[in-house]
Amino acid sequence: PRPHPAFRVRPLTCTETRRGDQQVVHSLGDGAVHVSAARHDATFGFSAVFDAGASQEAVFEGSGMRQLVELAMDGFSCTVFAFGQTGSGKTYTLMGPLAQSEVQPASPAVLGLMQRSFTCLLEQSRSRGSDLALSASYLEIYNEQVRDLLSPGPPCALPLRWSKTRGFYVENQLSVEFESLEAIVSLLLQVPPPTGSQRRRTSAHALNRHSSRSHTLLTVHIHSRAVRAHPAPGAGWGLRASSGPSKQGTLCFVDLAGSERVKETGSSGELSVEANSINRSLLALGHCISLLAKPRGKRTHIPYRDSKLTRLLARSLGGSGITLMVACISPSSRCLSETLSTLHYASRARRVTTRP
Ligand code: ADP
Numbered sequence: 022p023r024p025h026p027a028f029r030v031r032p033l034t035c036t037e038t039r040r041g042d043q044q045v046v047h048s049l050g051d052g053a054v055h056v057s058a059a060r061h062d063a064t065f066g067f068s069a070v071f072d073a074g075a076s077q078e079a080v081f082e083g084s085g086m087r088q089l090v091e092l093a094m095d096g097f098s099c100t101v102f103a104f105g106q107t108g109s110g111k112t113y114t115l116m117g118p119l120a121q122s123e124v125q126p127a128s129p130a131v132l133g134l135m136q137r138s139f140t141c142l143l144e145q146s147r148s149r150g151s152d153l154a155l156s157a158s159y160l161e162i163y164n165e166q167v168r169d170l171l172s173p174g175p176p177c178a179l180p181l182r183w184s185k186t187r188g189f190y191v192e193n194q195l196s197v198e199f200e201s202l203e204a205i206v207s208l209l210l211q212v213p214p215p216t217g218s219q220r221r222r223t224s225a226h227a228l229n230r231h232s233s234r235s236h237t238l239l240t241v242h243i244h245s246r247a248v249r250a251h252p253a254p255g256a257g258w259g260l261r262a263s264s265g266p267s268k269q270g271t272l273c274f275v276d277l278a279g280s281e282r283v284k285e286t287g288s289s290g291e292l293s294v295e296a297n298s299i300n301r302s303l304l305a306l307g308h309c310i311s312l313l314a315k316p317r318g319k320r321t322h323i324p325y326r327d328s329k330l331t332r333l334l335a336r337s338l339g340g341s342g343i344t345l346m347v348a349c350i351s352p353s354s355r356c357l358s359e360t361l362s363t364l365h366y367a368s369r370a371r372r373v374t375t376r377p
């Protein structure tokens with residue numbers, strides 16, 4: 022299977038409309054995206070394109086996300102990653118506006134791919150009658166350091182190791198079992214502030230500013246245990262002993278750092294370290310993707326080790342995983358050059374094939 026890049030154009034925001042930005046990206050239907058501006062006129066093809074009018078539900082159903090959830094339940098390592106410049110709608114697509122509003126709970130219509138996938142998992146686990154155990158881990162990569170967002174106290178860096186049997190893995194990573202949507206969503210919201218030393222809520226603004234510079238990875242571990250023999254409903258039926266094999270799949274949601282080229286001019290020391298780290302991991306990701314896009318025979322060594330991000334994504338990118346990439350863009354004329362680079366990046370991802 023291929024990692025299907027889906028493409029999402031968000032609506033113009035109020036600010037963009039107010040200052041009179043032109044809409045330069047249009048969906049032509051059938052997976053075609055057209056970019057037209059003064060000196061640019063290009064059409065790109067994708068397996069799924071969602072324009073400004075597309076609902077969160079339409080994105081969930083049309084992007085292949087539901088199938089990805091099902092494959093994860095069947096034991097595959099599945100990853101969805103949101104790519105695009107800051108403000109292009111990555112977090113909105115994954116989580117809905119919930120990350121921004123602390124006062125009002127989000128309406129069900131705007132819930133993102135994450136909540137929809139959790140609901141799907143929880144429903145399926147009930148309807149399949151299998152004994153499904155769900156747990157989650159939540160990491161961020163910031164300045165080329167892997168941090169556990171679930172561990173209490175100030176964020177500390179965890180070592181990323183490699184073993185023959187597990188591939189790359191994070192040592193001492195916490196994981197928390199969950200059985201309801203509320204439980205997992207509150208887990209997402211209660212992450213400690215990114216840079217502060219106390220566990221407190223950061224302002225939405227600070228959260229957003231930080232999130233544009235770090236990659237966050239939420240991984241749901243799906244363990245379907247072989248079903249134990251248990252009495253069937255109604256007397257006299259004896260035991261219903263269904264013993265399927267036990268399977269272990271994962272479903273990982275990656276909210277990537279903003280893909281805009283971080284300018285180093287005028288930035289303080291700390292900022293320029295940040296800028297280098299972001300550029301490094303997104304470049305490494307792009308590099309791995311373009312090497313993977315070459316025909317199998319012509320492929321050279323894939324440099325997963327070049328960044329923490331590519332190490333953590335190695336399995337899903339190249340090996341036995343299935344990846345869905347959602348490229349997010351703003352339709353505004355002001356974002357044109359970033360939009361074109363997102364389109365090129367996503368077009369390369371289209372050619373990668375994996376063998377789960
Ligand atoms: P990113 O995570 O890529 O930086 P956000 O998800 O925070 O971007 O989106 C930027 C702004 O645009 C937010 O205010 C968000 O609510 C809004 N937005 C993004 N996508 C959509 C959409 N499809 N429909 C409506 N509003 C959106």
Ligand code: MG
Nearest residue numbers: 111112232233
């Ligand atoms: Mg974001």
